[in-house]
Amino acid sequence: MAEDEEQEVVVVRVAQGALKGRRVPFRAGKGRAFFSFRGVPYARPPIGPLRFQVAQPPDPWDGVREALEDGPPCPQVEKIFKVPYRGDEDCLYLNVYTPKAPNQGEELKIPVMVWIHGGAFENGSAEMDMYGPEYLVGAGVVIVCINYRLGVLGFLSLEDGSHSENLGLKDQVAALRWVKDNIAYFGGDPNNVTIFGESAGGASVNYHMLSPMSRGLFHKAIMQSGCALNPWATATKPRELAFALAKDLGCYATSSEDVLNFLRNISARQLIDTYDKIKKQQSGMRRWRFGPVPETNARPNDQIFLPTSPKALLENGNFHSVPCIIGITSQEGIISLQVNGILKNPALLRNIDDRLDPLIPQDVGVDNNQCIIREKIKEFYFGNSSNGESAMVQYVNYASDVHFTRGIDRTVNLLAANATPVFYYHFSFSGKMNIFKNWAQATKLTGAAHLDDVGYLFTSKFFNVPEVNSGSSEWITRERMVKLWTNFAKTGNPTPAPENNLNIYWPCLSSTKKVFLDINTKLSIGRDLYKERVEFWNNL
CATH class of the missing domain: 3.40.50.1820 (Alpha/Beta hydrolase fold, catalytic domain)
Known part of the structure; x- marks a missing residue:
């Protein structure tokens, strides 16, 4: 060259x-x-x-x-x-x-x-x-x-x-x-x-x-x-x-x-x-x-x-x-709020049945048991809260699980069962560089939406990702994400040695120990991500 x-x-x-x-x-x-x-x-x-x-x-x-x-x-x-x-x-x-x-x-x-x-x-x-x-x-x-x-x-x-x-x-x-x-x-x-x-x-x-x-x-x-x-x-x-x-x-x-x-x-x-x-x-x-x-x-x-x-x-x-890294954001389903017009018009959740049916996966027997499945979903996610802010939060959880959590949890389990090195993560940080959440003006909702983690890996004029000050929580999160991802690319391990801005060991997940890294203001290790929600779908 x-x-x-x-x-x-x-x-x-x-x-x-x-x-x-x-x-x-x-x-x-x-x-x-x-x-x-x-x-x-x-x-x-x-x-x-x-x-x-x-x-x-x-x-x-x-x-x-x-x-x-x-x-x-x-x-x-x-x-x-x-x-x-x-x-x-x-x-x-x-x-x-x-x-x-x-x-x-x-x-x-x-x-x-x-x-x-x-x-x-x-x-x-x-x-x-x-x-x-x-x-x-x-x-x-x-x-x-x-x-x-x-x-x-x-x-x-x-x-x-x-x-x-x-x-x-x-x-x-x-x-x-x-x-x-x-x-x-x-x-x-x-x-x-x-x-x-x-x-x-x-x-x-x-x-x-x-x-x-x-x-x-x-x-x-x-x-x-x-x-x-x-x-x-x-x-x-x-x-x-x-x-x-x-x-x-x-x-x-x-x-x-x-x-x-x-x-x-x-x-x-x-x-x-x-x-x-x-x-x-x-x-x-x-x-x-x-x-x-x-x-x-x-x-x-x-x-x-x-x-x-x-x-x-x-x-x-x-x-x-x-070796794999695989994970989700904490509020993937915020994208469904925007796509379905609920962010601008929360009243659409008043008739919750109309919002449940289109998302029910085809592999849970809906053709024969539509009403039964719908009622189980409604009871699990919404209980008595069929409108208001609580319903919006639960709808996000429902959409997150249908579109992302359920399939990714199954994939993680199947990979780990084959002794594949799997590093599982959960991105929950909310800041100025969260792409979708800021674009959709959904900043009042907690957590991170679908696509939000990408703003901490790439610059993006298209998505209007802003510049942030050195030392800010967004800057620190970006530094951590880049370090984890590039460490993994270099060595196959996102935390191969103690790092000043990481200061954590991210262990592999196993079939008996479902550990994950939560990426928020602080990095922390958790277990059994969304256990009750995952078990609901496994047993449905």
């Missing part, structure tokens, strides 16, 4: 050709800087005949390719943060951020962390304004942020082997292969790669643990507020949805091949907008959605990412047993 005379531009040569990146000063100054390479192609553009196909290796280029700006996000509509349609099908790009510019041939072997963004497998991107790397790179790791195909373009499934499925997850595999082949050119160690993500990104990390395609591409895993057993992390009636999508766009074909050919020739904008329209006509856990699926009907020559259900793979111990 060579720097020009202005010390602003850096050039690195990867397998496909030369890349021009940029030296980026740390905002804290003191002469420190990191090096960014943005918009790096890790696959051929999945356009034209490559739509609905597995990502192909990237083409080489001549000369020096500029890697100074983000690649476009994949096509999407983002409703929660009110972002209209954006993106481009030519979106399979990644960003690399490294703390040191190595000379050509120099092996620095810096630990690598690959970030997989969240967004329900329907939105999100690797953009630097969304996930700025400064805190993590400053702690001595290489950061890679990746795009992957979303929604219908990334997760179309006709469930009959007519085409390759789980394309968005296979995109992630292609990105991890690119990292394995090229990250040494940026000073990274291809034999010390940690994959980490939040929400759908956390679930993606879990899926890579289960996938034969991902074997050998990573060595540690961090799952934040997401796992493969969460109810939103798998597709619901994707075949029916694909045919409904085609019909809404004017195709009344009855064969998978005809529907596939039709959808291949519709503009990305029309596909995304029509999918969004169909989603609006449905609600809750019964909403049809595209997402990961078991590839039980794959064609003989297909690359299979997910051979059977996540539950079966976990129960049979058929996964990559790598």
Whole structure:
């Protein structure tokens, strides 16, 4: 890697050709800087005949390719943060951020962390304004942020082997292969790669643990507020949805091949907008959605990412047993208050039955026992409090457990039963850098919402994460989070030795000792997280 005379531009040569990146000063100054390479192609553009196909290796280029700006996000509509349609099908790009510019041939072997963004497998991107790397790179790791195909373009499934499925997850595999082949050119160690993500990104990390395609591409895993057993992390009636999508766009074909050919020739904008329209006509856990699926009907020559259900793979111990960090925020369900309009209109909770039914998971026998299940849930969570502030708190607990706690607790138990090193955490800190809670103006509620922990790992103009004063509780929490996460990436242990700003030992969870780290103003060790709530669902 060579720097020009202005010390602003850096050039690195990867397998496909030369890349021009940029030296980026740390905002804290003191002469420190990191090096960014943005918009790096890790696959051929999945356009034209490559739509609905597995990502192909990237083409080489001549000369020096500029890697100074983000690649476009994949096509999407983002409703929660009110972002209209954006993106481009030519979106399979990644960003690399490294703390040191190595000379050509120099092996620095810096630990690598690959970030997989969240967004329900329907939105999100690797953009630097969304996930700025400064805190993590400053702690001595290489950061890679990746795009992957979303929604219908990334997760179309006709469930009959007519085409390759789980394309968005296979995109992630292609990105991890690119990292394995090229990250040494940026000073990274291809034999010390940690994959980490939040929400759908956390679930993606879990899926890579289960996938034969991902074997050998990573060595540690961090799952934040997401796992493969969460109810939103798998597709619901994707075949029916694909045919409904085609019909809404004017195709009344009855064969998978005809529907596939039709959808291949519709503009990305029309596909995304029509999918969004169909989603609006449905609600809750019964909403049809595209997402990961078991590839039980794959064609003989297909690359299979997910051979059977996540539950079966976990129960049979058929996964990559790598050290893991996994956890949740204390008030994940605040996001459901916002999405369902309850934050602005708490009176919606007066008829609590209307709010319970859409969230009841499909695997608890609701078709036959809807009323019985609903009454048990209502009694356990709400008792006699069916309105007011108490009802809002209990609704948050209910939504948290349905969407996150239940699946993550099951995952933790199954991982630990296979002797996988598991570090379990609970993020409960509330401060100015809590992304979702501050955006939703839900600061009167205690604890941390879904997405809130991400503000203590990344800078983010998109999420309006503010700068904070050195020594503030937010600053201390950020320092702790970054230290824990990067310690783990470097060593496989978040607390390998006493640290001044940690001053705690975070033990592994075991099948007989369910310990967790609570991340709040102080760090503390607890046991049996949400025991009564977890047992309620286990016994339902």
